[in-house]
Amino acid sequence: MNWHLPSDAPVDETAEVERQARVWRPLAAAARELVDLCVMSDVDEDEVRAAQADVEAAVARLRKVRRTQTLGQEHLTGGRRRPWGNPVIGLRNPIAPPIEVHSDPSGRAEADFHCGPAFEGPPGLVHGGVVSLVLDQVLGHAVGAAGRPGMTGTLTIVYRQGTPLGDLRIEAWVDREDGIKTWAKAHIIGPNGVTAEAEGVFILPRAFRTEGS
Amino acid sequence: MNWHLPSDAPVDETAEVERQARVWRPLAAAARELVDLCVMSDVDEDEVRAAQADVEAAVARLRKVRRTQTLGQEHLTGGRRRPWGNPVIGLRNPIAPPIEVHSDPSGRAEADFHCGPAFEGPPGLVHGGVVSLVLDQVLGHAVGAAGRPGMTGTLTIVYRQGTPLGDLRIEAWVDREDGIKTWAKAHIIGPNGVTAEAEGVFILPRAFRTEGS
Numbered sequence: 114m115n116w117h118l119p120s121d122a123p124v125d126e127t128a129e130v131e132r133q134a135r136v137w138r139p140l141a142a143a144a145r146e147l148v149d150l151c152v153m154s155d156v157d158e159d160e161v162r163a164a165q166a167d168v169e170a171a172v173a174r175l176r177k178v179r180r181t182q183t184l185g186q187e188h189l190t191g192g193r194r195r196p197w198g199n200p201v202i203g204l205r206n207p208i209a210p211p212i213e214v215h216s217d218p219s220g221r222a223e224a225d226f227h228c229g230p231a232f233e234g235p236p237g238l239v240h241g242g243v244v245s246l247v248l249d250q251v252l253g254h255a256v257g258a259a260g261r262p263g264m265t266g267t268l269t270i271v272y273r274q275g276t277p278l279g280d281l282r283i284e285a286w287v288d289r290e291d292g293i294k295t296w297a298k299a300h301i302i303g304p305n306g307v308t309a310e311a312e313g314v315f316i317l318p319r320a321f322r323t324e325g326s
Numbered sequence: 327m328n329w330h331l332p333s334d335a336p337v338d339e340t341a342e343v344e345r346q347a348r349v350w351r352p353l354a355a356a357a358r359e360l361v362d363l364c365v366m367s368d369v370d371e372d373e374v375r376a377a378q379a380d381v382e383a384a385v386a387r388l389r390k391v392r393r394t395q396t397l398g399q400e401h402l403t404g405g406r407r408r409p410w411g412n413p414v415i416g417l418r419n420p421i422a423p424p425i426e427v428h429s430d431p432s433g434r435a436e437a438d439f440h441c442g443p444a445f446e447g448p449p450g451l452v453h454g455g456v457v458s459l460v461l462d463q464v465l466g467h468a469v470g471a472a473g474r475p476g477m478t479g480t481l482t483i484v485y486r487q488g489t490p491l492g493d494l495r496i497e498a499w500v501d502r503e504d505g506i507k508t509w510a511k512a513h514i515i516g517p518n519g520v521t522a523e524a525e526g527v528f529i530l531p532r533a534f535r536t537e538g539s
Contacts, residue, residue, distance in 0.1 A: 136371050136374050136375070137364070137374065139375075139378050140364060140374055140377060140378040140381065141364050143378050143381040143382050143385060144357075144360055144361060144364050144381055146385045146389075147357055147360065147381055147384055147385055147388070147420070148357060148361070148419075148420045148421060150385060150388035150389060150392075151350070151353060151354050151357050151388075151418050151419065151420050152396070152397055152410070152411040152416070152418050152419050153392050153393050153396070153397075154388035154389065154390075154391065154392060154393070155391040155392060155393045156387065156388055156390050156391045157391075158349050160387050160388070160390065161349050161350065161353055161388070162349070163387055164353060164383075164384040164385075164387040164388050165352055165353040165356050165384075167380050167381070167383040167384035167387070168353065168356040168357055168360055168380070168381065168384045169356050170377075170380045171360055171377040171378075171380035171381045171384075172356060172359045172360055172363060172377075174369065174373050174376055174377040174380070175360070175363035175364075175367035175369055175373070175374070175377050176359075176363060176367065177367075177369050177373065178367065178368040178369045178370075179363075179366055179367060179368060180366050180367070180368045183365070183366070183443040183446050183449065183450065183491070184365055184366075184443070184446070185443075185446045185447070185448065185449040185450065185451075186449040186450060197365070198365040198443060198444070198446050199446070199447065199453070200444060200445055200446070200447075200453050200455075200456060201453070201455065203365070205364050205365050206361075206364065206365050206444055207360070207361045207364050207420075207444075208361060208421050208444055208445075230396040230397070230398075230411060231411070231413060231419055231420075231421055232413055232421075233396050233397070233398045233411050233412070233413070234398070234412065234413075235398065235477065236396065236398040236399040237396065237398065237399060238398075240412070240413050240414070240459070240462075240463075241462050241466075241477070241478040241481065242413075242414065242458060242459030242460065242461070242462035242463055243413060243459060245455060245458040245459060245462060245481060245483075246453070246455030246456060246458060246459045247455065248455070249453075249454050249455035249458060250453075250455055253454075264448065264454070264485065264488070265454040265483075265485050266484070266485055267482070267483065267484050267485070268454065268458060268482070268483045268485070269480070269481070269482045269483075270458075270478075270480065270481045270482075271479070271480050272477065272478050272479055272480070272481070275477070278396070
């Protein structure tokens, strides 16, 4: 189950990653249902306590071996990463809806996703901060796909209307580049059109800089 | 367990809210541990599957009765609210760390909180979008405490350095007001100082506007 495969072991890394995905994905999926029901269930007190005991049993099992590093600190061979712990797209993270982002080298990224009641801010609407969380993530995909990855330097969100809970779409694209900075834009689209717009400025890491940039 | 107490019932609402908090808080706390372990456990495949069965048992119990309204659409008497479903501060929401925000009528709000591995973006650091999520929430407390509540119109985050996972502090304050707009600022403080700064523009709802504003 350990992420770090012995480098001299005759293991097919791709097959091992797929095997681990088959193990962890269903657990995270069940945990996402639990998160939803923690805010949406209306069962009586005895049933809540029984459910709590079930969850505590799961916790006791999973706690037997705890990782020494977070998932974000692990790497596959060849510099590849698998962001399974990411709170927006992570296969293993019950906080993540998760969003499946599609991107291409032109610097466009997009995703259709669903925000349920656990993401509610104002009544019936997605929390404004969750809107910014998702926009930040997908902006990052756009600049990464364009070969201009980086940490967010500045993020500006303009809220045009409330974003209703339910099925949503997000689109992001690289707007312009100048030296080590990349500007990307994004918006979220709900049933009544664009609900929020974002611009992010991303700073290219040293490893990606060429002379003169 | 229903939120809507019959208006003619001789029930002490405060006592009933406290009773419900005693029921739901421990379930959400157990679910938060589960979320953490979904990304941090390193047990073997059989143990993961057994934990999954435990979680599915809890889900089956809680699913027996599902609310017809989200928690954000419910109200207590006297216009009070209890944001138990909120993804940052909600007692019932396992996504919420939860953060306990302290605010005062001068328009200051602050909180000490903890961000664990489930909130990771770059290795060892809080996801930039989670930073914006928390900042948006606490900016909202500042303007609300000052009697200038509202929906976020614009949110700008400037990231000064990575925000390390762990214990953090957030402070927000009202900067200025003009008509229906309120500007508030906030920052997050880590072990090495301010990691991110925010400015939010909040639009006063019609119900709070006085003539001429």
